[in-house]
Amino acid sequence: MMQYEAIVVGVSSGGMNAMKVLFSILPKDFSIPVIIVQHVSSHSDNQWIKILNDKSDLYIKEADEKEKIEQGTAYIAPANYHLLIGKNKTFSLTVDERVNFARPSIDVLFESAAEVYKSKLIGVVLTGSNNDGTKGIKRIKEYGGLAIIQDPETAESAYMPASAITAVKADYILSLEDISYLLIQLGNGIKTYLT
């Protein structure tokens, strides 16, 4: 039975509401680390992460450079930095050029995570209005990971999940609530859900 080691999530416009839903469902001490790129303005500070954390059972923090990735924690990429994962399962930040007009870019996180976690990675593409994440979710599938995409009809912005769906054969296409419960089951090692 597959024990997943990390979940990477890409979310853009509509993301603040989406994350409120996700974190109202994920439990404290959730067994798989959750790593998120949310597109925000380059001048944004991390106050919203603190506010999100106050309302969540699961501990949410901004990812620090060279920080070790731990269970029971959700990490969010800092504004204006790309977030990458090293083979030693620590974070790296870079100020490289924007990718898909974005920094942080979802593709950058997904690609580096796929190379590290391979088939033990879950990729999740949520609401958004550009195609960041499409290349990344494809890479995750190429390495044998699991692709979960928000049903575009249930997304605040359909474009990003719809773009991801055209690029890969998704393992699951679900509403945000169902994705959240699916993640809990995957975290508990339960294999089948809504197949």
Place this chain on the structure above:
Amino acid sequence: MKHKDILEPEISLLLETVYQKYHYDFRQYSEAHIRRRIMNRMAMSGLEDVSQMRSKILNDETFASRLLQDLSITVTEMFRDPGFYRSLRENVIPVLKTYPFIKIWHAGCSTGEEAYSMSIILQEEGLYDRTTIYATDFNQQALNKAKEGIFSNELMKEYTINYQLSGGKESFSGYYTSNYNNVIMNQSLKKNIVWANHNLVTDGVFAEVHLILCRNVLIYFERDLQNKVQALFYNSLINGGILCLGSKEGLRFTDLYEEYVELDKKQRIFKKKY
């Protein structure tokens, strides 16, 4: 599994080859950063795997210099992080004013945008004439561009906003001359900048300075190398000298945390203890 795996030993061997043949040392750079840049270069140059890239590096100097450019990041802005420059004006300039002459080291200056930003602030604060700015980088191509001081006109709108947000009160367009698609920075901003090739990984202390700026460079290094470079900075600063790091960089995980006091925690400005 369709995708070819990138193995750490292959990348290590590649970096070792670069070091032996060209004397650029990327061996302690962030693994995730190096992996990403190498993967991108492989895809762009149509290479099959890392060992193929390694033999190309040995035999093709043009390709090798392209890879060096890939591994060296030159993304920068004028008045990048305006909040930092505001704090520099408020918290650092008053300290600098107490010195009869001032030496500033801008480490990893890339194409020079932040060094020019510093020149502008020093001019406005009346300190420029007694200051020398050492602006250094290991990337000679970037240094050459910095020295020219020619930037794209398109960027000036964003830089003007940054300048204003940082507390600048003059007309930003007074600091350069437009020429078609480009602008050239005023000669008066350049005259006290010494552009020099210096590699933080392999070179040592070259001057005793009052202020060091090294922003968003250390994030590209693994912890041991970060520590080594922090020691270099510590040894280059006078007692009471000031160290400015990038907004996600700090001293907490270095051996020198106790040797500094925080002048501005959020903007990562530290003062070396006496």
